Amino acid sequence: MESIRVFAPATVANVACGFDIFGFAVASPGDEVVLTRSETPGVRITDIIGDEGRLPREASRNTAGISIQKYLQHIGQPELGFEMVLNKQMPLGSGLGSSAASAVAGVFAANELLGRPLTPLQLLPFAMEGERIACGSAHADNVGPSLLGGFVVVRSYNPLDVVRIQTPASLYCTLVHPDIEVNTKDARFILKNEVSLKNTIIQMGNVAGLIAGLMTPDYDLISRSLVDVIIEPVRSILIPEFNEVKQAALDAGALGCSISGSGPSMFALSRDADVAERIGAAMQQAFLAVGITSEAYVSEINQQGPKVLA
Incomplete structure (x- = not known):
């Protein structure tokens, strides 16, 4: 192949109690990359669609571009040439893993064009470099599920140890993105550097409970464990009407509701498609009550992760 078009999905990171260690992929939205082989060495971004001119066109400063560059260096072929068109299909600063989806789409496309010399898991460190460019931290809770699909646990960063776990087939996610923006760096800056022993114990119990609930499956346990006593109380102040929107989701039948990534998007889990749709409508109405569209x-x-488009 000389050219390929790849879609990489949005993700929900943290998943309430699992700050920087939990994440899962959803079916939509996501980003697309069209990558084409070129005789001119290096990675060149020829166009970015949907970013309103905000993203850098220089490959070394772009999440998708830097991921491909690091990948080519690793496989010993930095002289290879690629031209890339990036189609941003979700808003920046949304809490949906926008930068991660771009990085994943880019490095996955390059690996496909070159005959898959690396496995998806082996591509993860290069996608993480895209996150470092985007927010200053090479975290894996977005790029992991976007690249591997499913629900991912980042057990360790040093050494990198990422585990994909089984989730119930009938588990549904409702994602609502209000039309406001939260900068990821700002959302990390306001977090406290120290956590009380009491809250640490509570959070550890919820982390263990959520994993057990997902793998059993035990929906009541999932519901009881979707509680964040450390990050959500701080970051929720950046989202207008957060408590009202969360309560609307719970009243509509959600197992739990929290912030997606660093926000402002919010997610809710449920066990039925109709309930999930009803939850979305209720959350949107709660935002609209204060004039915020979503x-x-x-x-x-999404168990697949990235995919090649015809």
Whole structure:
């Protein structure tokens, strides 16, 4: 192949109690990359669609571009040439893993064009470099599920140890993105550097409970464990009407509701597609009550991750 078009999905990171260690992929939205082989060495971004001119066109400063560059260096072929068109299909600063989806789409496309010399798991460190460019931290809770699909646990960063776990087939996610923006760096800056022993114990119990609930499956345990006593109380102040929107989701039948990534998007989990749609409508209405419009997405957990488009 000389050219390829790849879609990489949005993700929900943290998943309430799992700050920087939990994440899962959804069906939509996502980003697309069209990558074409070129005789001119290096990675060149020829166009970016949907970013309103905000993203850098220089490959070494772009999440998708730097991921491909690091990948080519690793496989010993930095002289290879690629031209890339990036189609941003979700808003920046949304809490949906926008930068991660771009990085994943780019490095996955390059690996496909070169005959898959590396496995998806082996591509993860290069996608993480895209996150470092985007927010200053090479975290894996977005790029992991976007690249591997499903629900991912980042057990360790040094050494990198990422585990994909089984989730119930009937588990649905409702994502609502209010039309406001939260900068990821700002959302990390306001976090406290120290956590009380009491809250640490509570959070560890919820982390263990959520994993057990997902793998059993035990929906009541999932519901009881979707509680964040460390990050959510701080970051929720950046989202207008957060408590009202969360309560609307719970009243509509959600197992739990929290912030997606660093926000302002919010997610809710449920065990039925109709309930998931009803939750989305209720959350949107709660935002609209204070004049904030939003977009809603409903899907099962995306087990595939990135895919080649015809």
